[in-house]
Amino acid sequence: RSDSRAMRSDLHLQHDLIAVEHGETIHALLELTAPAMPGASERPPATLEVVIDRSGSMRGERLSAALVALDALVGRLRPTDRLGVVAFDHAVQVPVAAGPVGDGTAVRAALGRIHPGGMTNLSGGLLRGIQEARRVAGEEGATVVLLSDGHANQGVTDHARLEAFAGGAHGARISTSTIGIGLGYDEDLLAAIARGGGGNAHFAPDGDEAGRALASEVEGLLTQTAQAVSLTVRPSREVAAVRLFNDLPSTPIEGGFMVELGDLYSEETRRLVLEIDVPAIAELGLAQVCELELRWVDLRTMRSELATIPVHVNVVPGDQAAGRTENAKVVTELAFQRAQRAKRAAADALRDGDVGRADSIWRGAAHALRAAPALDPSGELAREAALLEELADQSWRDAMHARKRARADHHMKARRRGREL
Numbered sequence: 136r137s138d139s140r141a142m143r144s145d146l147h148l149q150h151d152l153i154a155v156e157h158g159e160t161i162h163a164l165l166e167l168t169a170p171a172m173p174g175a176s177e178r179p180p181a182t183l184e185v186v187i188d189r190s191g192s193m194r195g196e197r198l199s200a201a202l203v204a205l206d207a208l209v210g211r212l213r214p215t216d217r218l219g220v221v222a223f224d225h226a227v228q229v230p231v232a233a234g235p236v237g238d239g240t241a242v243r244a245a246l247g248r249i250h251p252g253g254m255t256n257l258s259g260g261l262l263r264g265i266q267e268a269r270r271v272a273g274e275e276g277a278t279v280v281l282l283s284d285g286h287a288n289q290g291v292t293d294h295a296r297l298e299a300f301a302g303g304a305h306g307a308r309i310s311t312s313t314i315g316i317g318l319g320y321d322e323d324l325l326a327a328i329a330r331g332g333g334g335n336a337h338f339a340p341d342g343d344e345a346g347r348a349l350a351s352e353v354e355g356l357l358t359q360t361a362q363a364v365s366l367t368v369r370p371s372r373e374v375a376a377v378r379l380f381n382d383l384p385s386t387p388i389e390g391g392f393m394v395e396l397g398d399l400y401s402e403e404t405r406r407l408v409l410e411i412d413v414p415a416i417a418e419l420g421l422a423q424v425c426e427l428e429l430r431w432v433d434l435r436t437m438r439s440e441l442a443t444i445p446v447h448v449n450v451v452p453g454d455q456a457a458g459r460t461e462n463a464k465v466v467t468e469l470a471f472q473r474a475q476r477a478k479r480a481a482a483d484a485l486r487d488g489d490v491g492r493a494d495s496i497w498r499g500a501a502h503a504l505r506a507a508p509a510l511d512p513s514g515e516l517a518r519e520a521a522l523l524e525e526l527a528d529q530s531w532r533d534a535m536h537a538r539k540r541a542r543a544d545h546h547m548k549a550r551r552r553g554r555e556l
Contacts (some may be wrong), residue, residue, distance in 0.1 A: 144166070145168075147163070148164075151430050152449050153413060154451065155450050155451065155452055159413055160279060160412050161411050163410065165409065166406050167396075168400035170361060170402075175340070175351045182217040182278070183217070184218075184265075184279045185263055187201060188281075190285055191251055192284050197342045199342065201316075201342055206243055211353055213253075217277075218231065221260050221264040223255075224350055227263045230245040230249055231232060233268070242305050257291060258291035259289065264279050266386065268348060272307075276307075278309070278312065278356045280313075281312070285321075286321045292324075295480035301330075301332035302331035304332045310332050311327045312352050318338065318539065322539050326542055326543075326546055335546065336352075361399040363398075367388070374425065376412045379392075382550055408465070408472055419450050423445050425445075425446035427443070427445075428444075445486060474501075474523060477500035477523065478485065478542075479549075483539065485530060489532060493527070497523045501523040505517065
C-alpha cells in the first residue's frame with residue numbers, strides 16, 4: 136500500500152504464494168483513490184465546452200431538453216469558470232465563444248437562439264469544440280461534451296480518425312465525453328470518441344436523460360482533483376508477458392506499456408486488473424515480477440506527482456503453495472470485468488443481427504456470475520447477472536435499445552470502474 140499526496144493505491148494479488156519452479160498466470164488488482172476535493176475557494180477555474188447536434192432529427196423535445204439542461208447548469212458555474220458552446224448541423228456555429236461565464240445572461244440569451252437545422256457534420260462540430268477548448272483552457276485543462284442523436288453523414292466519418300482527434304486533444308489535457316440521444320445514433324462512433332478522449336460514453340433514450348448525463352459531466356468536472364493520470368507497467372525481465380484486463384487505451388513503450396486513465400474526481404476509486412505470466416522461479420522468497428509507475432497532476436498544486444508500486448510474489452515450496460487461498464476481492468473484480476467483455480461481445484453480435492448469439496453470451500455470463508455468490512457478499516455480482524439477463528430478454532424485443540444500453544454500460548464499467556455520479 137502507498138500514499139502520496141493523498142492519491143491512495145492498494146495492490147492485491149489473486150494468490151499471495153507461488154510454488155517454486157512452477158510457472159503460472161496470476162492476476163493483480165490495483166485500486167486507486169483520488170485525492171479529496173479541497174475547499175471551494177481553492178478550486179481552480181473549470182473549462183467546459185459543449186458541442187450540440189442541432190441537425191433536423193434533434194427538432195423538438197431532444198434539442199429543447201438539452202438546451203434547458205445546459206441553461207440550468209450555467210447556474211452551477213462560477214463567474215470565473217469558462218464555458219463555450221458549439222452547435223452543428225451541416226455547418227458549424229459558435230453561439231457561445233469559450234470564455235468566462237460571468238453572470239450567465241449572455242450565455243442564456245445565446246442558447247435561446249439555437250434552432251434545428253439540416254444534416255450532421257459531427258466531425259466539424261467536434262473539431263471546432265476542441266479548438267475552442269484549447270483556446271481558453273489553462274494548465275488545468277478542459278472537458279468537451281458532445282451531444283448527438285444521429286450518424287455522422289458529412290465531413291470526417293471514419294471512427295479511427297475521430298478517435299485519434301479526441302486522443303490528440305486528450306494529450307493536451309482536454310477530455311471528451313459523448314452523449315448519444317435516442318436510438319438512431321452511432322454508438323460505436325461515440326464510444327470511439329470517448330475512448331480516445333478519455334471520457335464517458337452515455338446513452339440517453341430521451342432529452343431528459345441527456346440533460347442528466349450532461350449534469351453528471353459537469354459534476355465530475357467541478358470535483359476533479361487529479362488530471363492526466365497514467366499508469367506505466369514494466370514487467371521484470373524474466374516475466375513472459377503482462378496484459379491489462381480492462382478496456383483502456385494503452386501504448387507500448389520500451390520495457391512495457393502505458394495506460395491512460397484520464398481525470399479522476401474527488402475520492403473516486405478506479406480498479407485495474409493486470410494479468411501476469413509468472414515464470415518458474417528457482418529461488419525461495421520474495422521476487423519482483425513487475426513495477427508500476429503512477430503519474431498524475433494534482434489540481435490543487437498543479438504539480439506533477441509520481442508514485443512507484445512494486446509487484447512481488449512470494450515463492451514457497453510446492454506443498455505450502457498447495458494450501459493457498461484466492462483473494463476474493465481480485466476474483467470478484469475478475470468476474471465483474473469478464474461480464475463487461477461479455478456485454479461488448481453480445482453488443483457486437485446484435486450489430487451483426489445475431490440475436491441468438493447475443494442471448495447465449497449474456498446468459499452464459501450471467502450464469503458464471505451467479506455460480507460464486509459467496510465471493511461477493513455485497514451482491515454486486517448478482518445485480519450484474521440480473522442486468523445481463525434483462526439485456527438478453529430485451530434483445531429479442533428491441534435489439535437496438537439493448538445494444539446501446541450494453542455498449543454504454545460496458546464503457547462505464549470496463550473503463551471507469553468505480554465512477555458513480
